[in-house]
Amino acid sequence: MSDDGKKWFKLNLNSKHKQESSSACGCGKTSGGCNSHQKEDFNEEEFFEAAVDASIGDERKKDGFDQVFDVKMNRRSAFKKLTASLLIGAGAVTTSCSVTTGKDDKEKAQIDWEEQFKGNYKLMTDDEKSGTVDRLVRSYQLRTGKTISMSSKNAAEDVLFGYAFNISKCQGYMDCVSACVEENNQDRNSQMQYIRIHEMDNGKGFNFNEADDNYYHEVPAEGHFYMGTQCFHCDNPPCIEVCPVQATWREDDGLVVVDYDWCVGCRYCMAACPYDGRRFNWSKPEVPEEEMNRNQHYLGNRMRKKGVVEKCTFCVQRSRAGKNPACVEACPTGARVFGNLLDPKSTIRWVLENKKVFRLKEDLGTEPKFWYYMD
Amino acid sequence: MRRLNVFASLVRDSLDIITHGTKKYHLWMAFLTFIMLIGMYCYSIQLEEGLSVTGMTDRVSWGLYISNFTFLVGVAAAAVMLVMPTYVLKDIDFKQAVLIGEGLAVAALIMCLAFVVADMGGPSVLWHMLPGIGVFNFPNSMLTWDVIALNGYLFINISIPFYILFRHYQGKESKKSVYLPGALISVFWAVGIHLVTAFLYQGLQARAFWNNALLGPRFLASAFAAGPALIILVLAIIRTFTEFKIENKVLKKLALVVTIAAQINLIMLVSELFKEFYAPTHHSESAYYLFFGLDGKTALLPWIWTAISMNVIATVILTFHKLRNNLKVLYFACGLLFVAIWIEKGFGLIVPGFIPGPYGKIAEYTPTGIEVGVTLGIWAMGALIFTVLARTAIEIETGKMRYKKKER
Numbered sequence: 006m007s008d009d010g011k012k013w014f015k016l017n018l019n020s021k022h023k024q025e026s027s028s029a030c031g032c033g034k035t036s037g038g039c040n041s042h043q044k045e046d047f048n049e050e051e052f053f054e055a056a057v058d059a060s061i062g063d064e065r066k067k068d069g070f071d072q073v074f075d076v077k078m079n080r081r082s083a084f085k086k087l088t089a090s091l092l093i094g095a096g097a098v099t100t101s102c103s104v105t106t107g108k109d110d111k112e113k114a115q116i117d118w119e120e121q122f123k124g125n126y127k128l129m130t131d132d133e134k135s136g137t138v139d140r141l142v143r144s145y146q147l148r149t150g151k152t153i154s155m156s157s158k159n160a161a162e163d164v165l166f167g168y169a170f171n172i173s174k175c176q177g178y179m180d181c182v183s184a185c186v187e188e189n190n191q192d193r194n195s196q197m198q199y200i201r202i203h204e205m206d207n208g209k210g211f212n213f214n215e216a217d218d219n220y221y222h223e224v225p226a227e228g229h230f231y232m233g234t235q236c237f238h239c240d241n242p243p244c245i246e247v248c249p250v251q252a253t254w255r256e257d258d259g260l261v262v263v264d265y266d267w268c269v270g271c272r273y274c275m276a277a278c279p280y281d282g283r284r285f286n287w288s289k290p291e292v293p294e295e296e297m298n299r300n301q302h303y304l305g306n307r308m309r310k311k312g313v314v315e316k317c318t319f320c321v322q323r324s325r326a327g328k329n330p331a332c333v334e335a336c337p338t339g340a341r342v343f344g345n346l347l348d349p350k351s352t353i354r355w356v357l358e359n360k361k362v363f364r365l366k367e368d369l370g371t372e373p374k375f376w377y378y379m380d
Numbered sequence: 381m382r383r384l385n386v387f388a389s390l391v392r393d394s395l396d397i398i399t400h401g402t403k404k405y406h407l408w409m410a411f412l413t414f415i416m417l418i419g420m421y422c423y424s425i426q427l428e429e430g431l432s433v434t435g436m437t438d439r440v441s442w443g444l445y446i447s448n449f450t451f452l453v454g455v456a457a458a459a460v461m462l463v464m465p466t467y468v469l470k471d472i473d474f475k476q477a478v479l480i481g482e483g484l485a486v487a488a489l490i491m492c493l494a495f496v497v498a499d500m501g502g503p504s505v506l507w508h509m510l511p512g513i514g515v516f517n518f519p520n521s522m523l524t525w526d527v528i529a530l531n532g533y534l535f536i537n538i539s540i541p542f543y544i545l546f547r548h549y550q551g552k553e554s555k556k557s558v559y560l561p562g563a564l565i566s567v568f569w570a571v572g573i574h575l576v577t578a579f580l581y582q583g584l585q586a587r588a589f590w591n592n593a594l595l596g597p598r599f600l601a602s603a604f605a606a607g608p609a610l611i612i613l614v615l616a617i618i619r620t621f622t623e624f625k626i627e628n629k630v631l632k633k634l635a636l637v638v639t640i641a642a643q644i645n646l647i648m649l650v651s652e653l654f655k656e657f658y659a660p661t662h663h664s665e666s667a668y669y670l671f672f673g674l675d676g677k678t679a680l681l682p683w684i685w686t687a688i689s690m691n692v693i694a695t696v697i698l699t700f701h702k703l704r705n706n707l708k709v710l711y712f713a714c715g716l717l718f719v720a721i722w723i724e725k726g727f728g729l730i731v732p733g734f735i736p737g738p739y740g741k742i743a744e745y746t747p748t749g750i751e752v753g754v755t756l757g758i759w760a761m762g763a764l765i766f767t768v769l770a771r772t773a774i775e776i777e778t779g780k781m782r783y784k785k786k787e788r
Contacts, residue, residue, distance in 0.1 A: 125508070125515050195432070203739065214665075214740035234739065243585060249523040250508045251515045267515075269508055270431075270501015273523055275441040279586035281738040285441060285501065287432035311430040312501025369585045 109147055116144045126264040126303060127254050131159070137266075138303050145308075153299040155307055158325045160258035166319050166374065167259070167346040169356045170233055173380040174340035177202050177224035177231035184335030185235075188320055189306040190298050192290035199284065199317040200235045200332060233341075234365070235332075236261065236282030236317035237373030244274035244283065253314070259346075259374055260319055262304040268313040275314065279366050280373070283316045319343070346374065386783055390549055393781050394772040401771075404621070412764040419757010422750045423498065431501055434751040439743035440734040444751050445499035447726030448758070451606070452488045452495070453530070453577045454599060454725060458607015459485035459537060460570030461637050467563035477630050479773045480618065481611050482541045487766035489534040494758045522580045529573040536566045545776050550783045574599050587733045589666035598648045599725070604641035606721035608634050609714035614766075616711055624774045628707070635710050639698040642717055646695050649688075669742065670732040677735075679744045684728050690720035 123137055134157040142155050182200045191197040203216035207228050216232075225231070238261050245253050245261065252267040253274055275283045289311040301307040302322035309315050320330035324343070328334075333341040344353035356362065360378035367373075401409075426433050436443045462481035465471035497503055508514040509527065518524040540562045547554040578596035585591055612634050619626045656667035670680050694717040703709045736742045747755075775781040 128515070197438075201739070214736070216740070218739065218741060246520045247523065247584075249517050249521045249527070251517045252508070267505070267508055268502065269505055271496075271499070271523065272441045272501070273521070273580075275438070276581075276733070277584050277586055279738050281438075281741075284438050286430070287434075287436070287438075288430035310502070314501075371585075 113144065113147050116140045116147075120144070120266070123266065125251060125267045127251060127267075131157075134159075134303065141303070141307065149294065151294070151297075151299070153297075153301055153307075155301045155303060156322060156325070157303045160256045160260070161325065162257075163345075163347050164258040165346040166238065166324055167344065167353050167357075167376070168238070168319065168374060169342040169353055169360075169362065169376045169378060171338075171340040171342070171380065172230060172232055172377055174338045175202070175231040175233060175336075176338055176340075177204055177220070177226070177229070178337055179224075180335040180337055181233065181332035181341065184331040185317070187296065188298055188323070188331035189318075190290075190292045190301075190308060191284075191315075192286060192288075192309075193293070193296075194291055195287060197284050197286075197290075199282075200233055201281065203232045203234065204229050205232060232377070234280060234282075235375075236278075237280050237365070237371070237375035238317075238319060239280075240372035240374060241370060243277045243279070243369075243371060247273045247277045249273065256304075258325070260304075260321055260324075261316070262318055262321065263314055263316060264304070265307070265309045265313045265315065270312040270314065272314065279369050279371065283314050285314050286311055386546070386550060389783055390546065393549075393775075394768075397775050397781060398768050398771055409764065409767065412760045412767070415760035416757050416764065419754050419760065422753030422757065425750055426498075426754065427503075431499075433748060435745050435747045437743060437745070439737050439741060440731060440745040442499070442730050442734070443745055444726075444747040444755050445495045447730045448755055449492050449495040449499070450577060450581075450730060451722050451726045452492045452762075453574055454603030454721070455607045455610060456485045456488035456492065456530075456533065456537075457570040457574040457600075457603045458611065460567050461604055461608050461634070462611065463563055463570075464567050465633075467560060468567060471633075473627065473630050473633060476624070476626055476777070477611070477615055477634070479541050479544070479777065480615060480770055482537045483766055483769035483773060484607075484611060484614060485537045486534065486541075486769060487762040489530055489537065490765055491758050491762035492530055493534075494761065495755075498754050498758065522576065522583055525576045526573075526580055529569070529576045533566070533569050533573050536562055536569060540566065541773065545773055549776050549781065571600065574603050581729075581733065586738065587666075588663035589733045590729075592652075594648055594652060598645065598652070601641050601645040601648055602721045602725050605638050605645050606718050606725070608638045608641070609717045609721075612638065612714045613711060613718070614770075616707070618770065618774070622774050623778055631707065631710065632705060635698065635704050635714075638714065638717065639695075639704065642691070642695040642698055645721075646691065649691075665736050665740075666732040669735050670728060674736065674742050677742050677744050679746065680727065680731060683723050687720045687723035687728060690716045691724065694720060 120137070120140060124133070126134065126137070129137070138155045138157045142153055145151065145153050179202055182198050182202065185191075185200050186193075186198060189199070191199070201218040203213060203218045204220050204224075204226065205212060205216045207230060209215060211232070220226075238255075238259055240255070240259065242255060242261050245251075245255055249271060250267060250269055252269065253261065253263045255261050270285070272285055275285060286309050290309050292308070298306055300322055302318075302325070305318045305321040320328075320332075323330055329343050333343045342352050342356055344351035346353060346357075348354065356378060357376060362376040362378045364373045364376055434443060434445075459481040462474050462478045466474040466478040497506070500506065509516060509524075511518075516524055516527075518528070540559050543559055544554040575596045578599040581587070581590035582592065582595045612631055615626050615631060615634075618624050653667075653671075656664040660668070665674065668674055669677070670684050672678075673681055694713045697703045697709060697713040698717075704713070731745050735744065772781070
């Protein structure tokens with residue numbers, strides 16, 4: 006199949022050429038426009054400007070003044086912004102320069118300050134990436150006294166992750182769902198789940214309209230079959246195009262990820278996703294300390310903030326360390342297969358070559374890297 | 381330096397004007413301030429708790445805020461229906477009304493921006509969107525186009541009236557060579573902001589209800605009906621309460637614009653309904669939900685049928701010259717049309733886009749009190765901004781407020 010003059014994006018697994026997206030920015034585009042080739046160094050003046058603009062309410066230090074200014078934020082009055090930012094800035098400076106505050110408080114304030122004004126992870130150099138990861142680990146330690154490990158491991162070369170789901174095998178036990186929640190530190194209060202298992206009626210085919218994705222009875226239920234959906238990590242994902250700030254992008258190994266600290270929470274990506282693959286933190290996500298998974302990745306299961314979008318990352322903290330995602334490992338029936346699409350010897354390649362596979366909503370041109378098949 | 385002095389004096393005089401007035405005026409401003417305070421209080425709760433205090437969920441992730449945003453872009457765009465005849469076609473009738481129209485556009489645009497900010501999960505990191513220090517995903521994201529379009533239009537609609545008023549304030553005539561280029565750009569820009577906003581939804585292959593070539597044109601038609609309808613109502617109020625002279629023929633000409641736009645809008649509605657219901661497909665489910673309900677879920681039915689009936693009644697009234705030329709009837713029809721399009725282009729457009737969900741799940745959406753409070757607060761803010769702008773403009777235009785003329 007020729008790549009030239011193509012009308013839409015085509016995922017070509019057997020291509021002799023490497024995936025084109027290995028351009029430095031990883032946004033999947035070579036035509037520019039993603040601003041990724043610009044350096045993100047702030048000089049002092051820009052930094053001050055950033056401080057002023059961002060000051061529309063620093064959620065971390067909310068004293069009486071901030072609350073007053075926060076409320077008026079939508080007035081967009083330049084004067085108020087300026088005053089509020091100066092207050093926050095002055096506060097941070099006093100905390101970090103004062104001789105009387107404790108050393109830890111100073112360090113915390115310093116970290117908060119640097120974290121508030123850091124750039125987009127996608128555009129960071131490896132040094133900057135490990136810098137922010139170190140800060141986040143240290144900040145967690147200062148706050149809770151517990152240590153976590155956080156990785157900023159990049160995509161490996163010649164890896165393109167893909168997933169296959171055996172409809173014949175799935176019995177709807179939902180072990181994958183709970184394993185996913187535990188692994189990825191999802192908010193427990195809102196019971197956020199990346200995976201949905203749809204219970205379908207035998208004899209009606211793939212009729213999602215009549216399927217139930219929220220069942221509470223013993224499985225496998227008579228006369229039903231099961232089908233799981235989650236983020237399909239499309240090779241031509243509509244969600245990343247619409248993001249106004251490039252807070253979500255396709256990594257070189259095919260994972261579609263979100264920088265939780267860069268996301269502004271507009272939820273345009275949720276509207277653009279045809280697969281219900283994205284979730285929003287409507288309130289502050291909470292995970293009990295003892296249930297926290299401390300093996301984290303910056304792009305994966307580290308703790309999210311209130312008001313940002315998150316999604317399945319094929320457990321980037323596991324998959325980039327050579328392990329299967331938690332859902333694959335938890336599945337008691339072996340219905341889930343995960344692997345490197347570029348490795349001809351991988352199980353996933355065997356499934357794609359030997360089974361009659363299909364994907365959902367292929368007509369939309371999204372090229373999901375998530376296939377369904379039957380025995 | 382002299383200009384600065386004039387400007388400072390203008391600001392002082394305007395402050396003087398807007399803080400003095402009749403009892404009714406003070407009551408009106410106090411009322412708006414009260415609603416705004418309620419809105420701010422609601423917003424402070426939303427900031428503290430997160431967007432979980434709204435009715436939005438992962439299944440319906442946009443709601444009342446984005447609905448109002450979409451509708452108000454149309455209201456803002458409608459100012460062009462006054463700008464074009466006045467500045468470009470040299471229709472002298474509109475000269476008085478045009479400043480009011482532009483003031484309305486400014487208020488509507490500020491409300492749009494406020495609604496978008498209210499909808500954001502992280503308003504404190506909005507600087508991520510500023511080109512230069514943040515990342516501006518242009519031209520890929522239609523949202524960035526919209527940011528440019530809205531702010532550009534806001535700039536045009538502030539600068540042109542400001543220039544004209546600034547000249548009149550000093551007792552000078554405004555120079556055509558200065559404002560005409562801006563007016564010409566604003567004509568195209570107005571069409572642009574509404575098309576770009578439509579493309580925001582139209583470009584999503586995930587939502588069949590929006591992914592429809594008629595969406596943009598229909599946005600324009602409904603905007604040019606609802607916007608001028610509001611302007612007619614506002615002019616009628618201004619005529620009653622101030623000495624600002626607005627002739628009947630201005631209202632009648634505007635009514636003609638409203639009529640034609642409403643008729644075109646109705647034709648497009650018929651076309652849409654025909655496509656959805658003559659040979660319904662999987663993609664017609666959202667329309668089914670909107671007009672008839674799905675699986676016993678019928679939250680939007682009362683809204684959309686109210687909107688459609690109001691729309692049809694208003695259009696029929698406007699179509700007959702006899703009825704339209706009776707001003708009382710005209711105001712009634714304009715009111716109906718405005719509310720009808722607010723429902724149709726807000727609620728009736730945004731919410732069904734999410735229902736049923738990508739896998740057929742029908743989860744309904746009802747706004748919460750806090751959401752309604754913030755929304756009312758933003759509308760009150762818009763009304764307040766408009767009142768302030770209109771009052772200043774009227775004082776200057778009627779010649780009461782002039783540089784170095786202290787008689788009050």
